[in-house]
Amino acid sequence: KHKDFNKVKLKVGRKLPRADNETNTAFRTRDIQLREQFHTADGSEPTTRRKLNVKELLSQCQHFSASVRREAVSGLHELLTFHPDVISSNLSLLLERVSELFVDKDAEVRSNVTKLLRVLFLGISLQNMSPFFSLLSAHLCCAMTHIYDDIKGDSLSILDLCLEHYPSLVTADSSRILENFLEQISAKSNTNKKQRTLLVNPNNKLTSQKWRLRVLQRIHSFLRAL
Numbered sequence: 001k002h003k004d005f006n007k008v009k010l011k012v013g014r015k016l017p018r019a020d021n022e023t024n025t026a027f028r029t030r031d032i033q034l035r036e037q038f039h040t041a042d043g044s045e046p047t048t049r050r051k052l053n054v055k056e057l058l059s060q061c062q063h064f065s066a067s068v069r070r071e072a073v074s075g076l077h078e079l080l081t082f083h084p085d086v087i088s089s090n091l092s093l094l095l096e097r098v099s100e101l102f103v104d105k106d107a108e109v110r111s112n113v114t115k116l117l118r119v120l121f122l123g124i125s126l127q128n129m130s131p132f133f134s135l136l137s138a139h140l141c142c143a144m145t146h147i148y149d150d151i152k153g154d155s156l157s158i159l160d161l162c163l164e165h166y167p168s169l170v171t172a173d174s175s176r177i178l179e180n181f182l183e184q185i186s187a188k189s190n191t192n193k194k195q196r197t198l199l200v201n202p203n204n205k206l207t208s209q210k211w212r213l214r215v216l217q218r219i220h221s222f223l224r225a226l
Contacts, residue, residue, distance in 0.1 A: 099139035167225035
């Protein structure tokens with residue numbers, strides 16, 4: 001007699017073979033890392049007296065209006081003074097936006113930036129600053145060799161702060177910094193490219209001698225840090 005179905009004999013302890021139409025119910029899980037956000041005691045995000053948070057202030061740093069940029073930098077100074085934990089969670093963007101203002105055409109904006117850096121640098125360790133210092137240094141070098149004398153002058157104050165807080169990072173780029181110092185007080189000779197002549201600018205607010213003295217004082221501080 002012909003059998004329609006053959007019965008499969010299974011050994012004891014042996015697993016049943018999987019059916020062709022079996023549904024795989026296995027699944028994998030992965031951790032989702034949320035960016036850390038700092039809040040005040042009542043759970044709200046830190047803001048200034050004008051109710052602006054760090055993202056809004058950083059956005060206003062790129063505003064076309066100088067008055068808005070001034071208020072934005074002042075707001076960051078206020079926010080980071082009372083909420084220093086905000087620095088670590090926004091470090092990259094903070095350094096990017098602030099360093100862009102080293103060459104701002106508005107003198108008050110640049111003055112506010114220098115004040116802000118005093119607070120900002122206090123909240124950034126050498127280890128945390130190290131990956132971002134090349135960006136900061138690039139903007140500083142642009143300011144040191146800028147066509148406007150006022151921006152050049154303000155760049156020295158920024159350099160002072162960098163030497164005070166991160167001397168090893170500044171001196172790591174010593175050749176470029178020293179070249180910028182030379183560009184501030186001298187120019188290559190038209191007749192002999194290997195020679196340099198001292199710059200004399202009668203339109204400068206500072207006399208040439210006072211300006212050279214300011215630069216030479218920074219060179220002295222820089223060489224001491226080497």
